[in-house]
Amino acid sequence: MISFGCKLNYAETSAIRHQLEEAGFTVAASDQIPDYVIINTCAVTSQAEKDARKAIRRVHRLFPSAKIVVTGCYAQLRPEELAEQPGVIAVFGNTAKGQIASFLSSHPEDCTTHLFVSDPDGFYQAATAPEDSRTRAFLKVQDGCDYKCSYCTIPKARGKSRGMAIEEVLQHIEALEQAGYPEVVLTGINLGDYRDPQNRKFFQLLQAIEAMRPGLRVRISSIEPNLVTESIVSLIAQSSVFCPHFHLPLQSGSPAILRRMRRRYTVETYRQKVSMILEAMPNCAIGVDVIVGFPGETEEHFQQTYEFLESLPVAYLHVFSYSERSGTDAALFPNKVPAEEKKRRSQLLRRLSEQKRQAFAQRFVGQTLEWIPEQYDPQHGGWVGWTENYIRLFVPAPATLAHQRYAVRIHRRKAAQLVGDIAEPLTAPATVVQLPVVS
Numbered sequence: 461m462i463s464f465g466c467k468l469n470y471a472e473t474s475a476i477r478h479q480l481e482e483a484g485f486t487v488a489a490s491d492q493i494p495d496y497v498i499i500n501t502c503a504v505t506s507q508a509e510k511d512a513r514k515a516i517r518r519v520h521r522l523f524p525s526a527k528i529v530v531t532g533c534y535a536q537l538r539p540e541e542l543a544e545q546p547g548v549i550a551v552f553g554n555t556a557k558g559q560i561a562s563f564l565s566s567h568p569e570d571c572t573t574h575l576f577v578s579d580p581d582g583f584y585q586a587a588t589a590p591e592d593s594r595t596r597a598f599l600k601v602q603d604g605c606d607y608k609c610s611y612c613t614i615p616k617a618r619g620k621s622r623g624m625a626i627e628e629v630l631q632h633i634e635a636l637e638q639a640g641y642p643e644v645v646l647t648g649i650n651l652g653d654y655r656d657p658q659n660r661k662f663f664q665l666l667q668a669i670e671a672m673r674p675g676l677r678v679r680i681s682s683i684e685p686n687l688v689t690e691s692i693v694s695l696i697a698q699s700s701v702f703c704p705h706f707h708l709p710l711q712s713g714s715p716a717i718l719r720r721m722r723r724r725y726t727v728e729t730y731r732q733k734v735s736m737i738l739e740a741m742p743n744c745a746i747g748v749d750v751i752v753g754f755p756g757e758t759e760e761h762f763q764q765t766y767e768f769l770e771s772l773p774v775a776y777l778h779v780f781s782y783s784e785r786s787g788t789d790a791a792l793f794p795n796k797v798p799a800e801e802k803k804r805r806s807q808l809l810r811r812l813s814e815q816k817r818q819a820f821a822q823r824f825v826g827q828t829l830e831w832i833p834e835q836y837d838p839q840h841g842g843w844v845g846w847t848e849n850y851i852r853l854f855v856p857a858p859a860t861l862a863h864q865r866y867a868v869r870i871h872r873r874k875a876a877q878l879v880g881d882i883a884e885p886l887t888a889p890a891t892v893v894q895l896p897v898v899s
């Protein structure tokens with residue numbers, strides 16, 4: 461199975477894998493020729509679509525007999541384009557993802573390519589970790605988006621905003637805790653706009669999770685700034701369950717560009733939200749998404765963005781180059797920014813991001829932070845993982861170290877990474893035995 465795109469897509473890829481295993485399929489070993497290859501695509505940028513086509517061609521070249529099944533946002537938006545690719549026997553839109561296992565179980569041996577694409581609705585449940593992680597599980601609690609950002613094609617691929625019932629979310633968290641995961645990341649397309657079938661909102665979901673007092677820690681993946689409320693911030697500030705970490709998409713620090721992007725906040729509102737969070741939680745990590753090279757972004761607009769970000773006390777930036785998506789309003793906007801200029805602006809912001817990461821990490825040297833080991837580094841004899849406030853932290857420890865929460869004393873910083881020693885375990889050791897089955 462090959463997965464592209466966001467954490468939500470990865471969670472869905474794992475859910476498809478579970479369904480296939482339940483239907484009797486097994487994952488091919490690296491020296492075996494697979495009968496089927498499932499590719500879960502992304503459509504957020506033209507590069508993501510290019511990567512998906514490249515992956516299909518590569519799979520077909522390596523395993524000419526393998527039957528390729530494609531799904532995901534690209535499949536939802538342009539199924540015919542993917543059906544023409546070599547080796548593809550079926551294309552499933554986002555709503556039809558759950559039917560892949562039953563289709564392959566009764567796969568008709570004809571030569572036609574099957575298309576299963578309808579308007580995106582319903583809720584395909586998905587919860588899991590990337591295959592190589594025994595630390596973080598991604599739980600999809602929300603899908604779709606009702607916003608109309610002028611550059612974005614995702615609402616067409618994912619449909620209207622909708623959420624999983626609060627009771628089901630709690631059941632999934634319990635299952636993930638029992639399976640041994642020390643951290644769950646709540647994911648969605650527009651997570652803060654979560655509304656469950658009983659119209660309960662994101663804050664109510666957080667309250668219910670807090671009241672449940674799970675033994676694992678819970679992280680919120682990304683939330684639109686306009687949806688960050690005082691009640692959400694104060695709940696997280698007082699919580700021992702939620703990580704002090706917000707990821708707030710800004711996209712531009714220029715008021716004119718923000719308006720043309722049709723974002724639902726101003727730069728002043730954004731700054732207020734950052735201040736509100738840091739007043740309640742001074743050690744909270746705030747990450748920022750930013751897009752450079754939006755049509756009509758002049759040097760002056762870019763400078764406004766740069767200076768705004770430079771002045772914000774945030775921990776890191778995720779920088780994206782604007783990618784034109786056909787069918788969006790922004791694709792018709794004049795004054796496109798040349799690729800070279802987008803590259804230059806990206807580089808400047810990436811450098812700023814690195815400075816911010818290092819400055820944020822430096823504040824915690826000499827302190828104790830909560831940490832979960834994620835990946836063993838045999839070369840340096842230790843584990844790399846993330847603190848609750850999202851700083852990369854290396855701890856010298858044996859390969860057998862249990863995947864659980866630890867209090868770690870921080871000794872020093874190496875670039876944007878901290879180095880420390882375990883002070884004490886914070887939870888009982890847990891071993892991941894198997895992934896929870898998603899119904």
Ligand code: SF4
Pocket residue numbers: 605606607608609612613614615649650684
């Ligand atoms: S909030 Fe805007 S950018 Fe995000 S998915 Fe919705 S329309 Fe796209």
